[in-house]
Amino acid sequence: xxKFLLWFTPGLILGILIILGAGKALxxxxxxEYCQSCHIHPxxxxxxxxxxxxxxxxGYRVACVECHLPPKGEGYLWAKGTTGLRDLWSFYTKDSxxxxxxxxxxxxxxxxxxxxxxxxxxxxxxxxxxLTKDGEDAHLYYTQQEDNPDLHCINCHxxxxxxxxxxxxxxxxxxxxxxxxxxxxxxxxxxxxEFSNYTEKIPRSAVSFNMVAIPGGTFxxxxxxxxxxxxxxxxxxxxxxxxxxxxAEVEVTWEEYLAFYAQTSAxxxxxxxxxxxxxxxxxxxxxxxxxxxxxxxxxxxGMGKRPAISFTYHAAETYCRWLSQITGKTYRLxxxxxxxxxxxxxxxxxxxxxxxxKKFEKTGLRAKLSKNDTxxxxxxxxxxxxxxxxxxxxxxxxxxxxxLKNMLGNVAEFCSDWYQPDAYSQYPEGIIKDxxxxxxxxxxxxxxxxxxxxxxxxxxxARDYTRTEAWLRTDPQIPKxxxxxxxxxxxxxxxxxxxxxxxxxxxxxx
Numbered sequence: 389x390x391k392f393l394l395w396f397t398p399g400l401i402l403g404i405l406i407i408l409g410a411g412k413a414l415x416x417x418x419x420x421e422y423c424q425s426c427h428i429h430p431x432x433x434x435x436x437x438x439x440x441x442x443x444x445x446x447g448y449r450v451a452c453v454e455c456h457l458p459p460k461g462e463g464y465l466w467a468k469g470t471t472g473l474r475d476l477w478s479f480y481t482k483d484s485x486x487x488x489x490x491x492x493x494x495x496x497x498x499x500x501x502x503x504x505x506x507x508x509x510x511x512x513x514x515x516x517x518x519l520t521k522d523g524e525d526a527h528l529y530y531t532q533q534e535d536n537p538d539l540h541c542i543n544c545h546x547x548x549x550x551x552x553x554x555x556x557x558x559x560x561x562x563x564x565x566x567x568x569x570x571x572x573x574x575x576x577x578x579x580x581x582e583f584s585n586y587t588e589k590i591p592r593s594a595v596s597f598n599m600v601a602i603p604g605g606t607f608x609x610x611x612x613x614x615x616x617x618x619x620x621x622x623x624x625x626x627x628x629x630x631x632x633x634x635x636a637e638v639e640v641t642w643e644e645y646l647a648f649y650a651q652t653s654a655x656x657x658x659x660x661x662x663x664x665x666x667x668x669x670x671x672x673x674x675x676x677x678x679x680x681x682x683x684x685x686x687x688x689x690g691m692g693k694r695p696a697i698s699f700t701y702h703a704a705e706t707y708c709r710w711l712s713q714i715t716g717k718t719y720r721l722x723x724x725x726x727x728x729x730x731x732x733x734x735x736x737x738x739x740x741x742x743x744x745x746k747k748f749e750k751t752g753l754r755a756k757l758s759k760n761d762t763x764x765x766x767x768x769x770x771x772x773x774x775x776x777x778x779x780x781x782x783x784x785x786x787x788x789x790x791x792l793k794n795m796l797g798n799v800a801e802f803c804s805d806w807y808q809p810d811a812y813s814q815y816p817e818g819i820i821k822d823x824x825x826x827x828x829x830x831x832x833x834x835x836x837x838x839x840x841x842x843x844x845x846x847x848x849x850a851r852d853y854t855r856t857e858a859w860l861r862t863d864p865q866i867p868k869x870x871x872x873x874x875x876x877x878x879x880x881x882x883x884x885x886x887x888x889x890x891x892x893x894x895x896x897x898x
Contacts, residue, residue, distance in 0.1 A: 504541050640882060718890060767786050770798040
């Protein structure tokens with residue numbers, strides 16, 4: 389027994405010391421000061437100090453690890469160990485000044501570094517007495533969708549831990565309020581009497597935009613089987629004839645969309661359109677526009693000339709109907725064939741400019757490309773290699789040979805066609821004139837790459853489609869919005885205008 393005690397007692401003491409020491413080590417390496425010794429990011433520290441988690445009503449200040457690690461007993465040690473090793477590796481092998489901190493602050497990235505379980509540890513009561521009706525609906529939706537991996541507390545409370553200037557969660561009733569400073573307001577739309585480029589003026593606003601005359605012609609729709617990164621839904625290649633039409637130089641901007649919102653939204657809609665169009669007063673029904681969005685549809689990137697985003701396909705179609713009414717022309721979304729014809733602008737390769745997708749695409753260990761390899765594509769396209777993870781204004785790129793900007797990047801664009809993966813095989817043999825796609829479907833075609841895409845997805849023939857359910861997955865509103873997507877920030881649209889009797893085509897009415 390004595391021998392046992394002689395061995396057991398020192399072991400017990402040593403074990404207790406190790407446990408206590410480990411506890412002390414865990415505490416010492418979980419302080420804000422210790423975290424900031426590796427995370428050299430002064431802006432994050434300042435935004436934390438400006439957040440509601442720093443100056444709380446109770447006086448308690450939430451620490452880094454209380455959000456960025458799960459609670460103890462719920463995977464805390466594993467998360468702390470793996471996070472610590474990753475941070476040490478980055479600290480000793482990378483330059484913190486080279487990090488794109490704005491990119492790492494995006495919701496999609498932040499979801500991987502903030503734990504719902506940590507939020508719920510402090511916020512046990514999701515229905516406190518002071519909660520608004522919108523908040524009750526959002527929290528009720530959360531409790532009913534707890535198995536949804538995309539549903540995170542920070543979907544609505546991204547600025548809780550780090551303050552974001554101008555951030556809004558909940559119904560954004562101030563959205564669309566523009567400066568009251570005096571501006572020249574257009575009384576009439578532009579009169580178009582011939583097939584040439586023109587600048588459209590939106591009546592009752594100070595907003596105008598450029599339209600480009602796209603000449604008719606024939607082209608090959610789709611991509612050949614040997615084109616790099618080609619997908620099966622891009623074929624078989626079909627010869628198509630396209631009639632002349634007008635297309636917007638750039639995607640619909642926030643300036644343009646806010647003119648629509650101000651004149652038609654539920655918060656400021658006119659009861660009629662009398663006087664909107666010269667000589668046509670009183671013969672047009674008012675269009676009901678979008679309700680206020682939930683949160684910030686521009687993602688805090690800015691509005692103005694940037695492409696409008698976050699709105700649904702229904703909203704884009706409604707915008708086109710409204711624009712047709714107030715201008716007296718025939719505006720609509722482009723067909724898929726019109727879009728590709730305008731994008732190619734007479735070219736027949738992967739892009740409307742010279743270049744090999746394999747050279748542009750960075751794969752594996754992100755092989756370094758020469759400046760000559762990237763100079764051309766950077767001139768014409770906003771994509772993941774030259775965009776700081778957000779949309780850009782049109783002046784960042786040069787136009788294609790038809791005079792259209794950002795056809796292959798910035799944001800993808802809605803088309804009017806229903807999407808079918810075998811749509812091209814359903815067309816007859818021979819030259820097809822002005823095809824409009826399948827007669828029915830569940831989702832619509834989306835064309836053009838985005839600021840998030842690599843070069844392989846930017847090709848002229850690349851196809852995509854709307855994902856209505858997925859793009860509304862985290863919308864907590866009941867019912868979900870028909871106007872705004874909660875999970876899609878990289879799709880917009882550009883308008884086309886028909887070359888008909890309203891725009892100088894005298895033969896169109898015959």
